[in-house]
Amino acid sequence: MSAVSVHWGPQPPEVESVVVNCEWVMRSLNFSNRLPALHSCRYLIHQQSSSVVEDEHDPFSLVADELSLLGNKLRAMVAAEVPKLATAAEYFFKMGVEGKRFRPTVLLLMATALNLPINEAAAPIELGGDLTTDVRLRQQRIAEITEMIHVASLLHDDVLDDADTRRGIGSLNFVMGNKLAVLAGDFLLSRACVALASLKNTEVVSLLAKVVEHLVTGETMQMTTTSDEQCSMEYYMQKTYYKTASLISNSCKAIAILAGQTTEVAILAFEYGKNLGLAFQLIDDVLDFTGTSASLGKGSLSDIQHGIVTAPILFAMEEFPQLRLIVNEGFENPANIELALDYLGKSRGIQRTRELAVQHANLAAAAIDSLPDSDDEEVRKSRKALIDLTHRVITRTK
Template sequence: MLFSRGFSRIARNLRGSSNGCRCFLSCRDQNHQLHNYQSPISSTDTVLRSLTFSKALSALYSTRQQIHHQSSSVIEDQLDPFSLVADELSHIAHRLRAMVVAEVPKLSSAAEYFFKMGVEGKRFRPTVLLLMSKALNVPIPVSAPTNELGGTLTTELRSRHQSLAEITEMIHVASLLHDDVLDDADTRRGIGSLNFVMGNKLAVLAGDFLLSRACVALASLKNTEVVSLLATVVEHLVTGETMQMTTTSDKRCSMEYYMEKTYYKTASLISNSCKAVALLAGQTTEVAILAFEYGKNLGLAYQLIDDVLDFTGTSASLGKGSLSDISQGIVTAPILFAMEEFPQLRTIVDEGFDNRANVDLALEYLGKSRGIQRTKELAMKHANLAATAINSLPESNDEEVKKSRRALADLTQIVITRTK
């Protein structure tokens, strides 16, 4: 009963806020778009149709304090989500380096390029999945003295979740390698991009190799629904990149199109991976939906802040050149919002940004607009949707479960307040 009330609460919040961002997906014509980006489980599609993106935005902005007041101790004693799973992240990092070894030395060097110590990143996605595993009542296995984590059924399930985290990270890194080739990028994570260091051909092959290793690991989970989810993610990554490359002027300047593309490129991987955690744990359809909603909205918030940082960050803090998106002619949320206030900006966008003068003009309009602020507000609303999903999970008295859920809620705020 308590869970039913919690799930009803999130559904009411999502149904009741029809005055959200007017540039977002139309609930009349496009309800089906973002919520159908997943394989259905039982009545999932029916439930998700009631959880529309476009209706979710305004209500949760007003309930931000209420959502996080439910975990008042978070403010007083904020957890470091990454430290809670640090040992497992280290274990996963070791396994990833072993998994990408190839018979051809050159391919091995390329495949492990972003898995080496010091450039592996913060392992954001594995952290989310490991915390979600704990949040869904999966106990932490007793640490074994070796790398083997086998034994009890609980330990076996935890190991499967760790494998899922590894698969997700390999898919993510493969997408980075391919994106850098398409974008002709020369830096990534503060160092030279693989295509810049070893050439485009080897970078593409390294990405393909990582995807093949991810597929082998995915098959070993022996769960057809999870395999389908992650296969769909790969399709979404390709679709999102294609949408970014080949688009009409009207779509390029459409917030609806931008959010759809953002879901495909960024949020699909984390949302479907979170859902896969629930499926592997044998959780109910409702819990799987909540896990999906958390990942989806966390991913959207993450990308929206990325778009802000492309204008406000520095090359040193971001590990890549600032203004990289607009320099490549990619129109993101801050510019789209600025265009609403200054319609003349549309002409500049249509002309393109090959001319530095157009970049400067666009930045001038952006500076006079609320584009940056409105993008931050939209990110905050999605962060609150993610927190709502966590707060709506079935209640538990297990301290580890509660701590993991607090960490997932804290992560929503870390994502929207980060500077890199």
């Protein structure tokens, strides 16, 4: 795998790091104000001859019972007094169109993976009953909140993008109109806020509030790019973090905080979610060019048709600088799309994007491998499943 190095933003102060396998050192940074740089990585789990997915335990099956309960809770939580609003809010929570619940799966697996001994003084306040049970219930609530924020962002994105499909069916804005789609998204965010407040943990509330800010910031960055920003990989990766990776990374960190884990463990949980999210989006960028409408549940080439420049085009531009002239002209003219695709086909843009996704998947896997050792079989099983997910993300076709 050829090395791909991408850096964005000034370097923040480094926190003392954890040494992991193959002499790879993971640098944990101050994430509160800016994004960390992508570091070179020799922890290449995805270059090993034996696939990480050969484990007999499917990640989604491990938490299937909890996911079923979560689905029922979500459908109850988004019920509204106004029938039209209720129908809109429940649109992507109905049986059959709820998706694979990727983010809740990650969070529930992370909750088990972090089921480690903690200092009594660091334990979260007991709300009554068994402490372990209470912690798990609160972590399940994070999974519910995360899914509501995610679906709300999809509803708003579809309005902004004028999308007509989502998850293989008509998008809510296409079926019920833009106004109701926006209100449904706002309603989901309000329900998420109520659920978040019930946790009575100011640090977790702050983390998830920052996520909503990042979603808005990322969407605004996408809508208001200058010519230089549109052609900048640094700008693109920062926007991608805000729009995609912030939600899963901060939610993973919230799981660790609710478990009363150390700052070091919370940082590793954050690192896993951040890099998994970035890898996921980079593969999404590839699939927008290589996938089909049937497999993706949306029209292929949707990004470029909306004038959104993603990693494959940015990498192709490095090989063919003349492509920038086409990008600057825009893609309202179908001929420009054809020219851009021609340059992309002659370049290593797709391959380099996949390689960058693999690097981020490796960073995510390394974060899990760096967690404190545990002899608990359930903990180990969940950690294997989290590493399995990094492989699934970069090999998926939809």
